[in-house]
Amino acid sequence: MASATNKFSGFNLFSLALGLAFLYLPIVILVIYSFNASRLVTVWGGWSLRWYSEFFNDRAMLDAAWMSFRVAATSATLATLLGTLAAVALSRGRRFKGRALFSGMLYAPLVMPEVITGLSLLLLFVALDAERGFRTVTVAHTTLTMCFVAVVVQSRLGSLDSSLEEAAMDLGCDPARAFLAVTLPLILPAIVAGWMLAFTLSLDDLVIASFTTGPGSATLPIRIYSEVRLGVKPEINAICTLIVGLIALLIIAASFAAKLSNARGDSAAPL
Amino acid sequence: MSARRTFTRPARLAAIAPYLWMVLFFLVPFGFVLKISLSQTAIAQPPYLPVFDLAAGAGAIKAAFAALSLDNFRLLVSDDLYVLSYLRSLVVAAVSTSVLLLIGYPVAYGMARLPRRWQSVTMMLVIVPFWTSFLIRIYAWINILQHDGLLNQVLLALHLVSAPVVWLSTDSAMYLGIVYSYLPFMILPLYATLAKMEPALLEAAADLGASPRTAFWQVTFPLSLPGVGAGALLCFIPIVGEFVIPDLLAGSSSMMIGQTLWLEFFTNKDWPVASAAAVVLLVLLLAPLVLYDRLQRRQLEGAR
Structure with missing residues (x-):
């Protein structure tokens, strides 16, 4: 159906993937760090729900x-x-x-x-x-x-x-x-x-x-x-x-x- | 035809409630902005003079009119702080919009060339971040960009830098935040025009001997210009008045007009000057707003 000019190219895939990664990565990182047990954002202290209970007590x-x-x-x-x-x-x-x-x-x-x-x-x-x-x-x-x-x-x-x-x-x-x-x-x-x-x-x-x-x-x-x-x-x-x-x-x-x-x-x- | 019962008249009646609402809460408030921009600052509640008092009779109203002045506007044009804020806002908006076009166009183009069923999925993926909070997305970037944030950790681990780089409170961080936040606004109108395009046009161009590159620049790009215009305006206009992103990500050395206005209003409690700044901002944005209104009407109502 599609002719050669209409094909979805590698460049198309690349720009699409990059664009979507740019949109989503920061939010994913934010979510992951909300489960961090450590107070320091840099140090991964294991999984924890500590900050959620903090919120529910605030x-x-x-x-x-x-x-x-x-x-x-x-x-x-x-x-x-x-x-x-x-x-x-x-x-x-x-x-x-x-x-x-x-x-x-x-x-x-x-x-x-x-x-x-x-x-x-x-x-x-x-x-x-x-x-x-x-x-x-x-x-x-x-x-x-x-x-x-x-x-x-x-x-x-x-x-x-x-x-x-x-x-x-x-x-x-x-x-x-x-x-x-x-x-x-x-x-x-x-x-x-x-x-x-x-x-x-x-x-x-x-x-x-x-x-x-x-x-x-x-x-x-x-x-x-x-x-x-x-x-x-x-x-x-x-x-x-x-x-x-x-x-x-x-x-x-x-x-x-x-x-x-x-x-x-x-x-x-x-x- | 006109004797037939149609939907037209009851549909017009439906306009009454939203019409009154928008007049009262969108149009009339501009009148107040204009009025207070011509008033004088006062240490009072509300903090401006004169206050119209209809009960005081015609004489008082006349006196109030006589007290209106252009002082606030004189201040705006004579003080570098404001002039620089306006200039900076326009420059930031222009640069960001160009970057957004450069990034958004290839993404929208990629989307439009996907098989149909994938198009709606990627469309959804582009819309979803638009639904999540602006503030959250900026906060997400603060997480990454801060002194010991993820970006610096990665760069240090890869030995690309030897010491943490200052990313926060810089113009680059602000541009990053703006481009990130407004990207869906750029992609969607671009995608809408690109997806509507007839693939036969490109086949015809190829049959006539055009290389894909020539076909793109001669056929696809010119036809996508309405989308480019819509996306650019949809980003440019609100970016000029942006407050949150520059406030949280840019340094404090120079401000955009949204920040200046915010400062005058909330910190200095100078409502008349803030109002005057809003009036000037609105005047600056009038031409893009009218253009945007045209495009929007053409798109939604099929008007010429």
């Missing part, structure tokens, strides 16, 4: 982790709702007044430097005299992550044929039912992926959370950051490993969900 760190978890779950859910609505509007709404502004506002935060987003949101919260803490960080994260959800869902909607919805409506469904019965099941994998992306982005964010949170309600990245500034600490390795593990679980779950729904989609659409 009250301040646990509080921060709990705060981050609540913010991530709440903001991801809000962002998924709003982002999906935005994606539907952009991909099925054709032209409407203010559409360019709308899509601009949704795409800009994807690349906007976080210091700008964080500062501007803080100034808004100060002007509104809102008490800074869980709620303000959640609003800030929702604003950022709904844009990612919108893009993920929109690209899925773009690859779907809108004639399916139209057929459902020709057959007597009202738009809401057509959406729930036809569109929603088809875009569900993208919505799930969007939620997870929003969740991990929120769990990860340092800059915007630093601007928008108040005293006494630090998120996990804020705590980690202040520890990392002082140098490498094995406990941080353990926390990072737990986060990486959590995210890996989420990704595995997501790809299973995608596989399941794909299999269903294939068998349901032999048109």
Whole structure:
């Protein structure tokens, strides 16, 4: 099938392998050293779970982790709702007044430097005299992550044929039912992926959370950051490993969900 | 056609909630940044003057407007600290983006030439690090680069160096961290355009006598330019305002504008100057942002 010009060459393999090794090696090393019994990062003192128990006894760190978890779950859910609505509007709404502004506002935060987003949101919260803490960080994260959800869902909607919805409506469904019965099941994998992306982005964010949170309600990245500034600490390795593990679980779950729904989609659409 | 029931109108109604949300929490806040960038620093809570007080009536508001000034912007252009920060940010972003292109292109090209079923696996492998925390990935590099970290141990063991090399707090460490963190953002749009490319085009080029190298430069590369543009913007814009990576990996001798802004805000508590710095940064990034918006719209909405 493939001609000589399209063959996968040794150079292709080399650059691919090197690129992937570059992406993964540091994380692998970080994970391995989280199980190091020695306090010194340089000396391998055998396997141990010491740093994990240290983390589970660190009250301040646990509080921060709990705060981050609540913010991530709440903001991801809000962002998924709003982002999906935005994606539907952009991909099925054709032209409407203010559409360019709308899509601009949704795409800009994807690349906007976080210091700008964080500062501007803080100034808004100060002007509104809102008490800074869980709620303000959640609003800030929702604003950022709904844009990612919108893009993920929109690209899925773009690859779907809108004639399916139209057929459902020709057959007597009202738009809401057509959406729930036809569109929603088809875009569900993208919505799930969007939620997870929003969740991990929120769990990860340092800059915007630093601007928008108040005293006494630090998120996990804020705590980690202040520890990392002082140098490498094995406990941080353990926390990072737990986060990486959590995210890996989420990704595995997501790809299973995608596989399941794909299999269903294939068998349901032999048109 | 127009008499048919379509999805269009209800879909437009779906825009209302996200639209209001983004206006309130994305657009309006810029107004506050602009306003406070024109205010004066004060030792108060919040630390700026004047504070608009709508209850005080029109006279007070007029007085507040009269008190607005361009002093903060004058400071920004006259003080070397800021000018150098902006310059450094632009240079760092430009250099990093070029390096990212040089590394990302071959990887994306390799991915696009894999057999189909392997493509989705490698795609997944490239996306996964993007899902793991930025901060964790930088911390992972601190582990490796520190004085007695793995890199120095390996170099010493191989007798490539005789004494530990200082890697942390250098520009090279910062560039490494930036390239590492942004690589998926460069690879994915490049891969997206390269994978869409018709293989028949290369066969045609070969049939017409082009060597693989000529075919690459005459056919593949020009056709991949939208991906190059998207990847470059997706990296360049946020790198200009990057804070975490230079703060943790680069030395303290010169700062990027994200660090300067952070310092003004959190350490010096000078909100007006921080706001002015943000306004100038936004103006600098306006052209790339507009370009990015165009590309994004073309890609997601099939607009011309």
